[in-house]
Amino acid sequence: MKRQLPFLLVFIFGAFMTIQYYIPHESSEFVYTFLLDWTMIIGIFALALGIWSLYQVSVEKIKHKKENWVYSYVTLFGLFIMVVLGFTFKVGDSWGLYSVFVIALMAFLYCLINASIAKSKGLWFGLSGVALVVLLGIAYFDDSWGVAFMTSEGLRNTMFTNFADFVMTPILATMFALLAFFIASAAYRAFRARNVLASLLLVSAIIVMLRFNPYMPFGLPELIAELSNWLMNVPNLAAQRAIVIGIGLGIVATSLKVILGIERGYMGKG
């Protein structure tokens, strides 16, 4: 039963979702959105598991002093401090003891991490207890800032927004920008004329690149533009459509296999 129940659930909900596609009625939409809400709820609970997994992996790295283990502290501090910043907001004109609170929070995290890896656990747990008392004390007595769990005020916390806008966003943009260099190196490898097909690819690429080169609008023969359009709209599009049709059939076949219980690999029953 333990093994059969998941397949039964997959069949029932899979079959419902298939039939639901053909039923526009409100009640069908209601059940559909209700089920989608459940995926969100499951996702939120799974996120807790994810964070626990990240914590464990990072602590393991620190424990065994693996390569670049110090960065694991950055990961954990970043993770938990940003959460706290996102739930707190300034009430008065100044932040009061907020910076002491953040430092105490970092100390608490540091002691807690060391308590789970060090041999002298008692000492670290004691220190984390002290840090926790300081944390709660500041949170209780300092009226210059507040905690908001139910409203979005924390997301307007300047410390939170500054970290997000001036640290996180530029780092992510830098990662994305690397793509430009990787495209250049990948293009170099792809366009090497090693055989007839690779040479054809090279010639096609040159034609398309010339067409879209902003510095060559004058003197570009009309033939090049027409040839480029033809390459994009005929052979390229035809190949893409062929792949899309294949993907569509593959999706239907895989969905059928999953609903009918033929494909069980996703449950580790491969």
Add this chain to the structure above:
Amino acid sequence: MKVKLLFAVILLLLLSSLSFAQDDSAEIDTSAVVEELVLPAPPGNLSGVDKPNDHGHSIDLSWELSPDDGGGLNTVLQYDIYHWVPNLMLELNLVRDSISVIQKIIRKTTNGIIEGSQADSMKKVFEKLSRSELFDVRNSLTEYVKKGNKGLAEACKSYPEGGAWLFLDKKPSGTSTFDHIGSKEFKSSGFVPDFANLYYRVDAVTADGAKASSNILGPIQSSGQWYNTFRTPVVFSVLLFTLLTVFFVQKARKGADLYVRPLGGIEAVDDAIGRATEMGRPILYVLGLGSAADIATIASFTILGRVAKKVAEYQTELLVPTYDPIVMTVAQEVVKSAYLDAGRPDAYKEDTVHFVTQSQFAYVAAVNGIMLRELPATNIYMGKFFAESLILAETGALAGSIQISGTDEIAQIPFFIVACDYTLIGEELYAASAYLGKEPVLLGSLKAQDYAKAAIIVLAVIGVILAQFDFGTEFVNLFEVVN
């Protein structure tokens, strides 16, 4: 008791402002003849039907253009569309607005959202209440709207008494249709009740503001349908394909020898694992950015199971950094089962499959870091990939790993082809699980796909031929699907 009293006071306030709202609607209704202006000829024959194949709450309107639209005096600038609503609806709209204001005060998201003097006065009233009172009043008002909506159908029967014409939308001259897509949410002010008598009117409007009204359409009712006839071609296609799949699965079960063409990428998996074992380096398996609901990710789970089994047999290390926590949970179960099947449950480590982050480029940074630190002998990318595909694959190539990839994202396939040693293109990703297992039941579905593709090719050729003889449109219409 206090809350009930408060609720009653607020409701009284709202109802007293109803007369103000009705005055507003009266102002909107400017169908009165302005003497100095030359009236255009009215639009004729206004008709409407319940919108077909929808969830209800919508009416499709059509009318004949005014003779002065594009001809005659040629003065028609636009058409104004009105619908008649009972007073109860106006009252409920006010209550809905106040719920919305309360909601914004509770969430403290008032910036740029509360507009207009009426909403502003509501805000002033509600801001004086405590948080718990706000919640209570909101719930009571919501309940009031819920009950009120049930009486809407009855209230609509009172036409033309006890109601007003409300402006819906305007359409430029030359337009003779309008779809009134109402909301199905009773909390929304655009809510249109099903099975209630609805009335419509269209005015032809000139640049001077002169208006001439069409005939009044009504009573007309909207309702939801239980079958979307626009999707009939899909029903037939899916049924045919299901039958084909079942047929080939049964055939395979009976022992028929089904040929499946070799897939280079999948055949390379075993060699790649062997290489990793010889080099004493790990294997990196990336499931992509898809969720557990994506078919590409589901196919990837199956491949991961096969890879993990081999890895367990060869006693090599496996690294699976994940982007989605649900994917992580499923992948952990898949890998654990694979180790168990291989008879090496002791070799399974909890951190083999681990969560990294749900930020796309932070995930890329983490995986690239793993590639450059651990120098895996083999990188396997299977699932949904987006802009990160080339960054991952190029870093893997720089690290000197053998790379096998597979995705159904068309835009990413060329990147993988360039940077990886083997690539599964589109549907090959789905076929991989069947190919790896060589199980007849799974191979049967592959055969069904092949025959379906053959059928599509034949239909495409027929379409091309018919298009040469001007029959193409009718043929294409047979397969038309409207969402």
